[in-house]
Amino acid sequence: MHGDDGGTLVVDAPGGEREFKVGYLTRVEGEGTLSLKVRGTDVVEARLKIFEAPRYFERLVVGRTGDEVIDIVARICGICPVAYQMSAVHGFEDLYGIEIDPAVRALRRLLYCGEWIQSHALHIYLLHAPDFLGYPSALAMAADHREIVEQGLAIKRVGNQLISTLGGRPVHPISVRVGGFSRVPRRADLDAVRQALDAAVDQAAATVRIVATWDPPELVHEQPLVAMRHPTEYPYNDGRIVSTDGLDLAPGAWGDAFEEHHIEGTNALHARTHDGRVYLLGPTARIALSSDTLHPMAREALEATGLRDEIRVNIHRSIVARAVELLHACAEARDLIDGYRPPSRPKVDFTPRAGVAAWSTDAPRGLLHHRYEVDERGHVAHAQIVPPTSQNQGAIEADLAAFAPSVLDLPHAEATHRLEMLIRAYDPCISCATHFLDLRIAEAGAEEGFG
Amino acid sequence: MPSTVTKPRLRVGVVKMASCDGCQLTLLDLETELLDLAQRFEIVEFPEASSSRSAGPYDVLLVEGSVSTPDQAAEIVELRKQAKRLVTIGACASYGGIQALRNWSDHDAIRAAVYPHPEYIESLATATPVSEHVQVDAELHGCPISADQLRELLVSVAVGRRPQIRDEAVCLACKRRSVVCVMDSQGIPCLGPVTRSGCGALCPRFGRGCYGCYGPREQANPASLGRTFAADDREGVEVSRLFAGFTAWSAPFRGVIDEHGGPPGVLPATPSVTAGADEPTEGADDARR
Numbered sequence: 155m156h157g158d159d160g161g162t163l164v165v166d167a168p169g170g171e172r173e174f175k176v177g178y179l180t181r182v183e184g185e186g187t188l189s190l191k192v193r194g195t196d197v198v199e200a201r202l203k204i205f206e207a208p209r210y211f212e213r214l215v216v217g218r219t220g221d222e223v224i225d226i227v228a229r230i231c232g233i234c235p236v237a238y239q240m241s242a243v244h245g246f247e248d249l250y251g252i253e254i255d256p257a258v259r260a261l262r263r264l265l266y267c268g269e270w271i272q273s274h275a276l277h278i279y280l281l282h283a284p285d286f287l288g289y290p291s292a293l294a295m296a297a298d299h300r301e302i303v304e305q306g307l308a309i310k311r312v313g314n315q316l317i318s319t320l321g322g323r324p325v326h327p328i329s330v331r332v333g334g335f336s337r338v339p340r341r342a343d344l345d346a347v348r349q350a351l352d353a354a355v356d357q358a359a360a361t362v363r364i365v366a367t368w369d370p371p372e373l374v375h376e377q378p379l380v381a382m383r384h385p386t387e388y389p390y391n392d393g394r395i396v397s398t399d400g401l402d403l404a405p406g407a408w409g410d411a412f413e414e415h416h417i418e419g420t421n422a423l424h425a426r427t428h429d430g431r432v433y434l435l436g437p438t439a440r441i442a443l444s445s446d447t448l449h450p451m452a453r454e455a456l457e458a459t460g461l462r463d464e465i466r467v468n469i470h471r472s473i474v475a476r477a478v479e480l481l482h483a484c485a486e487a488r489d490l491i492d493g494y495r496p497p498s499r500p501k502v503d504f505t506p507r508a509g510v511a512a513w514s515t516d517a518p519r520g521l522l523h524h525r526y527e528v529d530e531r532g533h534v535a536h537a538q539i540v541p542p543t544s545q546n547q548g549a550i551e552a553d554l555a556a557f558a559p560s561v562l563d564l565p566h567a568e569a570t571h572r573l574e575m576l577i578r579a580y581d582p583c584i585s586c587a588t589h590f591l592d593l594r595i596a597e598a599g600a601e602e603g604f605g
Numbered sequence: 606m607p608s609t610v611t612k613p614r615l616r617v618g619v620v621k622m623a624s625c626d627g628c629q630l631t632l633l634d635l636e637t638e639l640l641d642l643a644q645r646f647e648i649v650e651f652p653e654a655s656s657s658r659s660a661g662p663y664d665v666l667l668v669e670g671s672v673s674t675p676d677q678a679a680e681i682v683e684l685r686k687q688a689k690r691l692v693t694i695g696a697c698a699s700y701g702g703i704q705a706l707r708n709w710s711d712h713d714a715i716r717a718a719v720y721p722h723p724e725y726i727e728s729l730a731t732a733t734p735v736s737e738h739v740q741v742d743a744e745l746h747g748c749p750i751s752a753d754q755l756r757e758l759l760v761s762v763a764v765g766r767r768p769q770i771r772d773e774a775v776c777l778a779c780k781r782r783s784v785v786c787v788m789d790s791q792g793i794p795c796l797g798p799v800t801r802s803g804c805g806a807l808c809p810r811f812g813r814g815c816y817g818c819y820g821p822r823e824q825a826n827p828a829s830l831g832r833t834f835a836a837d838d839r840e841g842v843e844v845s846r847l848f849a850g851f852t853a854w855s856a857p858f859r860g861v862i863d864e865h866g867g868p869p870g871v872l873p874a875t876p877s878v879t880a881g882a883d884e885p886t887e888g889a890d891d892a893r894r
Binding site for chain 2: 179180181182183205207209222226231232233280290291292294300303304307308310314322325329500534
């Protein structure tokens with residue numbers, strides 16, 4: 155609950171069972187709890203639980219047009235609204251057979267770069283770095299490491315500036331429309347942010363070098379990875395859904411390989427492959443599956459860290475993967491602006507038709523799938539939105555179980571802190587995940603809820 | 606003591622109910638100013654940004670999100686007791702937000718439409734603004750709030766004066782910025798005449814009609830604007846759809862929506878749903894939404 159000390163409590167259950175619990179996960183987006191039960195050195199149960207209130211988004215978009223859906227689904231997440239707008243707009247354009255202007259396509263990528271920059275900078279510097287440097291928050295960290303915090307804020311500002319330039323404001327931008335944009339920038343409109351990107355590229359390169367020196371807790375745990383992949387572009391808007399197990403699907407065909415399950419005893423819907431396997435999305439997966447399409451600067455920075463293999467098996471190293479992607483997004487944004495020629499028209503006309511509008515894009519936290527059943531007027535009849543954090547829950551719990559034995563000998567508070575740090579390494583976005591999560595936390599006790 | 610430097614810093618809390626976290630994020634979007642603000646304010650509770658926690662009391666409590674669950678309804682009462690000044694931030698906390706659209710639907714039906722086991726879901730029948738539950742000292746509007754208005758609020762609290770936040774229509778912001786009226790010039794329906802500014806006429810500047818995310822300005826007459834839309838020859842304009850957005854549950858906009866047939870997608874009660882069965886009408890794969 156609010157005002158809780160974020161705290162930890164020991165439950166000594168019969169039979170020597172120990173419980174590690176964080177009643178309110180901090181420095182994550184949204185509201186969740188962590189609970190781990192062990193007997194001796196065996197992990198009995200590892201759970202990430204969500205008590206974020208449900209908002210029923212899949213129902214709120216029923217009866218709405220594609221353009222209205224773009225405005226509404228942005229509100230699922232204040233950190234990654236562009237991702238929701240992108241998966242939706244591509245789905246509708248695919249259904250309606252709309253060919254967008256190449257310059258519009260480039261602007262969509264540029265907008266997505268802006269979101270990746272601000273989201274990754276936020277997580278690396280304000281949410282995750284305090285774990286490595288030993289502070290409760292970035293504000294507290296600023297007292298001793300002001301230059302690091304200021305660097306993070308400066309990079310984040312450039313991301314916000316990009317989103318604002320293209321979409322009017324950093325949170326819930328307003329220009330994305332089915333068929334293009336309501337307004338596109340003139341070249342001169344991009345001058346200021348282009349100039350700022352020179353410094354941001356340097357700062358992002360420095361970020362990779364810094365975070366690579368931060369020693370993570372040890373973990374070697376390989377998980378199946380899933381991401382978008384495009385032959386020539388690092389995955390944002392376009393490509394195919396691929397995995398370390400050889401999957402290769404069209405961006406609208408998520409349901410061909412994955413489904414959501416009601417796991418007995420958890421009350422939360424988790425995504426699994428059809429044969430019941432958990433999988434991991436996000437920076438770790440993209441680096442593993444698509445590092446050949448990174449911007450050359452980002453690829454070189456990754457190689458210089460020598461950590462590519464470790465990123466694959468230790469989620470704490472996701473901060474390095476995220477920093478490499480931060481550099482990629484800054485460098486690609488700069489290239490996109492340098493190559494920009496305004497489209498002849500910001501938006502093309504279209505005629506709605508009945509069918510299924512389905513697409514996946516790669517959001518900062520991983521693959522985000524949308525599927526809308528649309529009637530002949532272009533109104534949504536049924537919606538399915540599968541956010542990355544909801545898909546990652548199974549992998550998070552699997553990592554918790556793999557990681558826990560290494561902290562059991564530590565003092566309880568420190569062990570619990572290490573477990574919470576592990577959760578933060580995923581950059582979980584609980585508000586995103588919640589609108590589809592079942593919220594009953596019955597057996598776990600009243601202390602988990604509000605009030 | 607005349608010097609402000611020796612004053613103790615004001616204790617600030619930032620908490621959330623049902624929301625996207627975007628308004629809290631606006632506080633972080635103050636960026637380097639945030640480090641300077643920390644000279645005057647001690648942020649003692651902000652779980653999204655800090656692992657240090659405090660149960661209060663707070664000199665200023667910023668509340669994001671609408672009240673949507675029984676636990677939240679209880680918690681907001683407790684939080685009010687701990688807060689010297691309670692300020693709602695954003696359309697959810699001030700008007701219920703986009704999730705208040707469900708207030709027009711049957712609660713059991715909408716739970717069953719989204720979740721396979723609706724009986725597990727603890728939520729209230731309505732998502733409502735904080736002011737329907739406790740007294741609110743100030744409201745910041747917008748979806749999301751404006752960083753400028755947030756800064757003005759914090760500065761005014763720090764120096765002990767009333768915040769100076771304009772209440773005027775988006776139209777005036779358009780005039781001030783010489784934005785050509787999208788209704789007059791292109792026939793695009795726009796809620797600017799009845800919506801509070803704060804965004805700097807963002808949507809009209811980007812070639813769109815205002816969608817009302819800052820909510821109704823005082824003395825607005827949205828009913829008249831609604832009838833104007835309805836009477837015009839604009840093809841396909843559905844008045845309730847225009848108002849059924851992020852501040853739909855504000856009393857003035859709610860009235861217009863009701864006058865024009867309710868928001869799209871309303872789900873009435875059905876007997877099969879209240880029986881607690883799985884989603885009765887849609888395919889099994891998709892029913893859990």
